[in-house]
Amino acid sequence: MPLNNDADATQDELVQLIAPNGERRSNAAYDRWVSDVDDAGLQALYEDMIVIRRIDAEATALQRQGELALWPPLLGQEAAQIGSGRALREDDFVFSSYRENGVAYCRGVDLTDLLRVWRGNASSGWDPYAINMAPPQVIIGAQTLHATGYAMGVLADGADSVAVTYFGDGATSQGDVNEAMVFAASYQAPVIFFCQNNQWAISEPVRLQAHVPIAHRAPGFGIPSVRVDGNDVLACLAVTREALDRARTGGGPTFIEAVTYRMGPHTTADDPTRYRDANELEDWAAKDPIARLAALLDARGLLSAEVSDAVKATADDVAARLREGCISMPEPQILDVFKHVYSEPNSWLDRQQDHYEQYLTYFDSADADSAASNLSKEANR
Amino acid sequence: MSTMTFGRAINAGLRRAMEDDPKVVLMGEDIGKLGGVFRITDGLQKDFGSHRVLDTPLAESGILGTAVGLAYRGYRPVVEIQFDGFIYPAFDQIVCQVAKLHYRTQGAVKVPLTIRVPFGGGIGSPEHHSESPEAYFTHTSGLRVVSVSNPQDAFVMIQQAIASDDPVLYFEPKRRYHVKGEVDEAVDLNATSMSDARVVTEGSDVTLVTYGPLVPTARDAAIAASDDGVSVEVIDLRSLAPIDFATVEKSVRKTGRLVITHEAAQSGGLGAEIAASITERCFYHLEHAPVRVTGFDIPYPYSKLEFHHLPDLDRILDGVDRALGRSNSLSSRSGLEG
Ligand SMILES: Cc1ncc(C[n+]2csc(CCOP(=O)(O)OP(=O)(O)O)c2C)c(N)n1
Numbered sequence: 001m002p003l004n005n006d007a008d009a010t011q012d013e014l015v016q017l018i019a020p021n022g023e024r025r026s027n028a029a030y031d032r033w034v035s036d037v038d039d040a041g042l043q044a045l046y047e048d049m050i051v052i053r054r055i056d057a058e059a060t061a062l063q064r065q066g067e068l069a070l071w072p073p074l075l076g077q078e079a080a081q082i083g084s085g086r087a088l089r090e091d092d093f094v095f096s097s098y099r100e101n102g103v104a105y106c107r108g109v110d111l112t113d114l115l116r117v118w119r120g121n122a123s124s125g126w127d128p129y130a131i132n133m134a135p136p137q138v139i140i141g142a143q144t145l146h147a148t149g150y151a152m153g154v155l156a157d158g159a160d161s162v163a164v165t166y167f168g169d170g171a172t173s174q175g176d177v178n179e180a181m182v183f184a185a186s187y188q189a190p191v192i193f194f195c196q197n198n199q200w201a202i203s204e205p206v207r208l209q210a211h212v213p214i215a216h217r218a219p220g221f222g223i224p225s226v227r228v229d230g231n232d233v234l235a236c237l238a239v240t241r242e243a244l245d246r247a248r249t250g251g252g253p254t255f256i257e258a259v260t261y262r263m264g265p266h267t268t269a270d271d272p273t274r275y276r277d278a279n280e281l282e283d284w285a286a287k288d289p290i291a292r293l294a295a296l297l298d299a300r301g302l303l304s305a306e307v308s309d310a311v312k313a314t315a316d317d318v319a320a321r322l323r324e325g326c327i328s329m330p331e332p333q334i335l336d337v338f339k340h341v342y343s344e345p346n347s348w349l350d351r352q353q354d355h356y357e358q359y360l361t362y363f364d365s366a367d368a369d370s371a372a373s374n375l376s377k378e379a380n381r
Numbered sequence: 382m383s384t385m386t387f388g389r390a391i392n393a394g395l396r397r398a399m400e401d402d403p404k405v406v407l408m409g410e411d412i413g414k415l416g417g418v419f420r421i422t423d424g425l426q427k428d429f430g431s432h433r434v435l436d437t438p439l440a441e442s443g444i445l446g447t448a449v450g451l452a453y454r455g456y457r458p459v460v461e462i463q464f465d466g467f468i469y470p471a472f473d474q475i476v477c478q479v480a481k482l483h484y485r486t487q488g489a490v491k492v493p494l495t496i497r498v499p500f501g502g503g504i505g506s507p508e509h510h511s512e513s514p515e516a517y518f519t520h521t522s523g524l525r526v527v528s529v530s531n532p533q534d535a536f537v538m539i540q541q542a543i544a545s546d547d548p549v550l551y552f553e554p555k556r557r558y559h560v561k562g563e564v565d566e567a568v569d570l571n572a573t574s575m576s577d578a579r580v581v582t583e584g585s586d587v588t589l590v591t592y593g594p595l596v597p598t599a600r601d602a603a604i605a606a607s608d609d610g611v612s613v614e615v616i617d618l619r620s621l622a623p624i625d626f627a628t629v630e631k632s633v634r635k636t637g638r639l640v641i642t643h644e645a646a647q648s649g650g651l652g653a654e655i656a657a658s659i660t661e662r663c664f665y666h667l668e669h670a671p672v673r674v675t676g677f678d679i680p681y682p683y684s685k686l687e688f689h690h691l692p693d694l695d696r697i698l699d700g701v702d703r704a705l706g707r708s709n710s711l712s713s714r715s716g717l718e719g
Contacts, residue, residue: 069507070506120684120685123682123683138510140467174439174440174441174470175443201439202410203415203436204411208436275415331685332685332686337677341678348648349677352647352677355710358713359699359710
């Protein structure tokens with residue numbers, strides 16, 4: 001059963017407003033969606049991308065230093081996340097997977113909250129209602145259904161907010177994602193399917209998941225779709241704004257395929273050199289989303305040393321706060337493991353907690369600590 | 382005899398099965414070039430080709446469903462589920478299709494499918510990466526469920542699972558992948574059955590039943606107990622469905638006391654099944670109610686606290702003390718503690 005590798009699921013026209021060399025391309029259909037983005041607006045997008053790349057680098061370093069158990073880098077996907085994330089209104093709601101730390105940044109996440117899960121200190125980092133973003137989803141594709149259901153609720157409430165769901169190219173193979181599209185189309189739910197096609201699902205190239213461009217599937221469900229250059233922040237902003245407008249005005253769901261590239265490993269536990277060609281990385285590095293916007297800014301005289309320094313200072317500050325928040329995060333309390341399993345009392349669990357509490361007392365706290373560390377030694381043998 | 386890690390032993394067993402039978406095909410996410418996220422299939426695609434070792438699309442229901450189709454066609458698919466928590470998207474295919482096809486067709490269609498599942502905790506992973514879902518499957522008739530605990534069993538039982546005409550869930554304790562052990566590759570596969578439990582350590586005071594990742598912990602507990610003058614008989618179930626109750630029964634008739642330990646949550650777990658079945662069989666031989674030492678009835682906790690959830694040496698010893706009526710964490714309670 002050899003895989004047919006002939007079909008090229010990557011070749012198709014992309015919405016692009018900034019060329020890889022930084023040239024501004026005019027586009028009759030999409031320019032109007034970003035006509036308000038002035039010099040300061042472009043500089044702000046630049047700063048956002050620099051900052052989230054810096055967050056990513058800092059978190060990766062924290063993982064290497066043993067402060068985080070794991071980290072899923074977004075390196076290379078800054079434009080897709082900032083372009084789409086900055087298009088959203090506060091009352092829109094995001095359902096993402098695990099890599100959308102740039103989107104969480106746009107939602108105003110507390111920096112420490114970004115790390116709680118990856119440090120192993122909590123099951124989720126933030127209150128979803130505080131930033132209108134669900135906790136990161138690990139089960140591939142499951143969140144697309146949640147977004148669709150949320151959008152059905154918005155519709156039923158007569159509101160005009162929008163649910164936006166993020167997922168990868170690999171996720172499009174899951175039944176859940178396809179079922180989400182069926183529901184979204186059937187109910188004309190105000191939901192945006194934002195697929196970051198970063199070319200890889202761990203070691204598997206996108207051609208293993210899709211025989212035609214991923215965006216071509218959505219029309220089969222009755223959902224309009226668009227392929228956008230995912231390394232072009234302005235184009236990502238434009239297509240997302242268009243989709244949001246469609247959703248708010250009763251036009252139903254939209255599928256966006258942002259064609260981008262994961263420049264780092266899948267997570268800090270992954271070794272991409274086992275499956276990926278170094279040349280490919282080089283080709284994509286030439287399309288770097290940040291370098292591209294920098295070139296545009298530079299050509300317009302918007303990237304003075306003063307501006308660069310200010311952006312760098314902001315990124316330094318964010319990175320320092322991230323690190324501080326990580327290192328000073330309080331350790332979880334043992335009996336917290338029993339909390340929030342149910343919202344109402346459960347006698348079985350109460351009994352288990354009671355027994356465990358008694359067990360801990362029996363050993364007294366010092367013994368209990370050494371029991372826990374003995375086990376971790378034992379487990380690692 | 383050669384020394385190899387657990388993971389390597391499974392790899393060697395897969396290789397042997399593929400050499401012996403051209404109908405054996407491997408399927409799963411990232412199992413080709415990458416060799417799987419745990420490298421268990423390392424090198425197999427290179428040696429057997431991508432028509433025998435299939436990197437599949439990222440779709441668990443799809444993987445299991447197409448494996449059923451391949452089985453109709455006479456193949457013996459060996460499926461890798463990347464992590465325990467990702468078996469749930471395939472749950473419907475496994476419990477409604479894989480488990481029932483032989484029954485539905487009055488035996489006409491066989492489903493000689495093996496589902497490899499790295500399972501259990503202890504490696505500091507994020508959510509959905511440390512689950513012990515075995516009881517969902519032991520509750521479903523038509524499935525065989527096994528769990529291996531050492532490299533020799535891993536090597537032999539993967540081949541026996543693949544050779545079985547029934548669907549087999551093969552649970553691999555992922556925190557033990559790097560444990561080394563002796564493996565006799567020349568062993569006669571028919572000399573043992575994967576359905577038989579094994580007495581790991583003989584003892585006379587308490588029977589301690591476990592499987593998979595906790596077998597080494599239980600063995601260590603038996604050693605620690607013997608320093609304390611208590612003789613513990615450790616049984617590695619190996620097969621979780623069907624369970625070799627004869628071996629457990631024989632032991633409990635001798636010791637009169639039963640402790641069961643597993644990582645999975647307590648309620649509705651295998652410990653409950655074993656306690657009930659052994660009580661039925663050995664009621665008049667029991668000196669104490671069976672004792673369970675298990676994970677709590679909670680979602681698998683975040684990594685900083687996972688070692689409180691997982692039964693460890695001390696919790697098992699505490700359970701042994703309870704079964705013996707010795708001083709233990711619950712002994713200040715009145716009535717039956719358990
Ligand atoms: C249901 C399920 N199956 C398998 C996995 C393991 N896994 C985690 S990420 C991943 C690849 C995801 O690729 P893609 O959807 O393209 O997203 P990306 O990581 O590239 O952003 C896999 C297979 C999972 N988390 N959930």
